[in-house]
Amino acid sequence: MSHWLYNHQWHSAQQGIGDLLLEHELPQQPPKPEKDKVVAFNKVATMYIRYTLVFRKLEECYDQMVHPQKRRLIRHMLDGTIGRILEMKQELFSLELLEYSYFDDLLTDMKLTPADVELPIPRYFLSENAKVLKEREKLLGSILAQMEAQNDTKPEEEVTMTTEEAIQLIQVHERARQGQLRARFMKDIKLQAERDKQSELRGHPKLDKTMAATIIQKMWRGFSQRRAVEAMRAEELVFLGMALPVVKSQRHTAAYLARKTEVSLQCSLSVYSRDVRSGTSLLLDVSYVHMYICIQEKRHGTQEQYEKEYIEALDTVKQRLEETEGPDVKEQMQDQIRQWFIETRDATGKFPDYPDEEEGGSEAIFKKREELKADDNEEGKGKKGKGKKGKDKKEKGKKGKKGKKGKKGDEEEESGFVLAPSNFVPTLNDSSLNYASTWQDRDESVNLLQKHDVELIKDAKRVEIEAEIRKQVDELMREELKNLKLAIEKDKGKGKKGKKGKKGKKGKKGKKGKKGKKEKDLTPDRSIEDLYTELVREGIIVKCPKTRLSEYVGEYSFLATTLRRSGIEPMPSVYDVKRLVTEHCILPMGSQAVHEKAPHIPSLMITGPRGVGKKMLLQAVCTEVGANLFDLTPANIADRYPGKAGLNMLLHMVFKVGKAWAPSVVFIGDCEKTWMKKVPKTDKSDPKRVKKALPKILKTLKPEHRVQIIGVSSAPFDAEVKGLCVMYQRIVMVPRPDYASRYVMWRAMIEWVGGAGSISGALDLSSLAKISDGYSAGHIDKAVTSVLSERRVQQLRRKPLTASEFLAPLSKMDPIYAEIEDGFKNWFGKTPLGKKRSKAVQGGDADAGAKKAKKGKKGKK
Incomplete structure (x- = not known):
């Protein structure tokens, strides 16, 4: 793919952002509140889909474009787009009071497929932090290796044996070995003798040509x-x-499989593969895949080279400008400031006071002069407009009085849904304006290699040089002004008084800092690396197995909207779960700029039956963003850091290291045990140990801290609903896979274990997906691994797989019955969000109870 193609894709994405800003984000007139929730949801969902399309284009451009200055602007726009998508998700959540959003009907209207709006995980999350992650991985590996070496060097019990016993034992084994070999030889001799006798009796076989x-x-x-x-x-x-019909090899299919499947291929071979999502057979020429991967790697190498050249150019261009333009700029500033001295002396009779650095120095002088000139030009206009202003004030007062009277009547008209103010729209607007002024109409016919633009560097560095020179000029001119005052004025007390006043101002600033209380540092003398090492040795920091989110396969639910129209609440699909985890965990934690402004979700709980992939999702979050994994499962910390002081020290160390080496994930397995009413006597892990400490720490997590607490539970109905929902702000409920997801799982898992050509026409995947109703992804994985042993994989060419081979291992497993899933539904209905949702479905005001409670509290006060 060429530079022109990515530039064109970038321009298309910028055009989409511009349309969204003009239509919805920055309209000329303020939007009217929308009373119909369905219309409001469709409007927000349409914006969400359009932002997702732009996000996919920008992510591809940022990963493959090599121009360093363009990449900086694209990165700024990419972070803004990600943040706006998360804000749109929050708006959808507030409208429907549901974590999962279904817009399959909108996709049909917009002629899009689920693959078109799938949220990609930005590759710069890992690529830009690759060095830090490698160093951290080496540190973790070295600590674990030292621990293994210490465990191996423990003294073992020596087996005492006399020499006679040892010789006797060796003789027994040697005689047994010789006896086995002799028995095999005798058996072969007998079989050969029988074959010879039969051949003599039958004679040599005779077969004519016909x-x-x-x-x-x-x-x-x-x-x-x-x-x-x-x-x-x-x-x-x-x-x-x-x-589906058989599709022959194409370049786009090769690129698709190169991204989706991470299989190392050789150029001289031709591999029979299958597309996991569509189910079509593809005969691919491996040279296409290899060529696409090589181009991507080459572009990444070019990016690093151009980035180094750009950073070097920043220093060289700045030095040249300082040498060539610096002296002229310095003389111009000094002449302007001297002129200001003379003008103020002629006007007031004395020299002015020079502004401090806090006030802006000479820059504040020129701003005041420009404002005075503007006021002088508009004096005449201001006099004419005074009468009009008075009339306007009277009219406003009348309108205000009318508004007070008609408040009760207008409340119903003004009530409705309006988009909340965004933290990322200004970022998008600034980036689009920068693009329009710099890159939209820029002629790059000369820059075929897409290297940095020197003129843009000069424009940026001139501002920096001017600011640096201004500081130097301010110091010189302050001294010059003092000398002028000493030469003309004899009274020096005025300057001292001014200094005293300035000291008083500084003292006031110091008082403001006393309001915020700092947290006590229990380990002030220890480094982060030292604390990290201790947590690894204690088993709190765990090495997370590398699991990509793409391995959590599933299909989109195309009937969700149809079921809701008929009054049935659909269960989310595996695709919806992946999307929700991406929105709540991966996208915010991958970028510091996004996490600081996006809706803050410090804690989240993943719940569902056993085997549906809850821990796999947790591992995928850590892998995709390169996060540290802290294991605070009650069973893991039972015998560590005893007592209240020990627990405080443990939590302090965990969150101190997590904040310093962000991003970090704090994992709590079986999180329902912490809020159980009665802990079983057999459970000696003391799960209620962190019950009071965790909610307090949760309040200290701010948007600038990329630390997230993720709890995993297979039985949330055993705990108190109130405490669990206060601790975990969002709940991701993972259901059993539906038919479409099971079909995709069977295909993907068989191909992962047996290879690309393991599925043939003899294997009826549709029947397998139907028979495995009620079984989870873990059950399917166990069945596939038990059937496809090494020997069975070698026999696939001669003996194709059949669906009947998987029936025996499936029959030995207990499926997830519908009653278990209904139990999760009933539990979710008892949560605060579930209650609000049920009231909203029934037609009541979900927030009516909360409003009454607030009014009651105000009345009591």
Whole structure:
């Protein structure tokens, strides 16, 4: 893919941002409140989808473009787009009071597929922090290796044995070995003798040419007929719409598989692969895949090279400008300031006081002069406009009085949904204006290699040089002003008084800092690396297995909106769960700029039946953003840091290291045990140990801290609903996989274990997906690994897989019954969010109870 293509893609994304800003974000007239929630939801969901399309283009451009100055602007726009998507998600949540949002009907209207609006994980999350992550991984590996070496060096019990016993034991084993070999030889000799006798009795086989030809023809006709029947059957299934046609190799399919499947391929081979999502067979030429991967790697190398050249150019261009333009700029500033001295002396009779650095120095002088000139030009206009202002004030007063009277009548008209103010729209607007002024109409016909633009560097560095020179000029001119005052004025007390006043101002600033109380540092003398090492040795920091979110496969639910229209609340699909985890965990934690302004979600709970992939999602979050994993599961910290002081020290160390080496994930397994009414006597892990401490620490987590607490629970209904929902602000409920997701899981897992060509026409995946109703992804994974052993994988060419082979391992597992899933639904209905949702569905005001409670509290006060 060429530079022109990515530039064109960038311009298309900027055009989409500009349309969104003009239509919805920065309209000429303020939008009217929308009373109909369905219309409001469709409007917000449409904006969400459009922002997602822009996000996909910008992410691709930022990863593949090599121009360093363009990449900086794209990164600024990319962070703003991610933040706006998260804000749109928050708006959808407030409208429907549901974590999962369904807009399959909107996708149909916009002629889009779920793959078009899938949220990609920005690759710069890991690439830009690759060095830090490698160093941290080395540190963790070295600590774990030292621990293993210490465990291996423990003294083992020595087995005492006399020399006679040892010789006797060796003789017994050697005689047994020789006896086994002799038995095998004798068996082979007997079998060979029997074969010789039978061959002598039968004689040598005689077969004429006609018989041999007949046998060959028989075998070939049977083989060709079977192949023809299979081809006719496949054509019939395609004609009936029960199967998809075979698609030959194309470049875009090679690129798609190169991203989705991380399989190392050689250039000289041709691999039979299948597209996991669509289910179509693809015969790919490996050279396309290899070429695409090589181009991507080459672009990444070019990015690093151009970045180094750009950083070097910043210093060299600045030095040249300081040498060539610096002296002229300095003389101009001094002349302007001297002129100001003379003008103020002629006007007031004395020299002025020079502004301090806090006030802006000479820059404040020129701003005042410009403001005075503007006021002088508008004096005449101001006099004419005074009468009009008075009239306007009277009219406003009348309108205000009318407004007070009609407040009760207008409340119903003004009530409705309005988009909340955004923290990222100004960022998007600034970036779009910068793009329009700099890059939209810029001629780059000369810059074919897409290297940095020197003129843009000069424009930016001139501002920096001017600011640096201004500080030097201010120091010189202050001394010059003092000398002038000493030469003309004899009274020196006035300057001292001014200094005293300035000291008083500084004292007032010091008082403001006393309001915020700093947290006590229990480990002031210890470094972060020392604390990290201790937590690793104690088993609190755990090495997270590398799991990509793409490995959590599933399909989109296309009937969610249809079910809701018929009054049935649909269960989320695996695709929805992946999207929610991406929005709540991965996208905010991957970027510091996004996390500081996006809706803050410091804690989250993933719940669902066993085997649905809750821990896999946790591992995917840590892998995609390169986060540290702290394990505060009650069973893991039971015997560590005893007592209240020990617990405070443990939590202090965990969150101190987590904040310093962000991003970090604090994992709490079986989190429902902390809020159980009665802990079983058999449980000796003391799960209620962190019950009081965790909510307090949760309040200290601010948007600038990229630390998230993630709890995992398989039985949330055993705990108190109130305490659990206060601790975990968001709940991600993972259901059983539906038919479409099970179909994709079977295909993907079989191909991962058995290879790309392990699925043939003999394997009925549709029947497997139907039979495995109620089984989770963990059950399917166990069944696949148990059937596809190393020996079975080697036999796949001669003996294709069949669906019946997976029935035996599935029958030995207990499925997830519908009653278990209904239990999760009923539990969610008892949560505060579930209660609000049920009131909203029934037509009541979900926030009516909260409003009454607030009014009651005000009345009591």
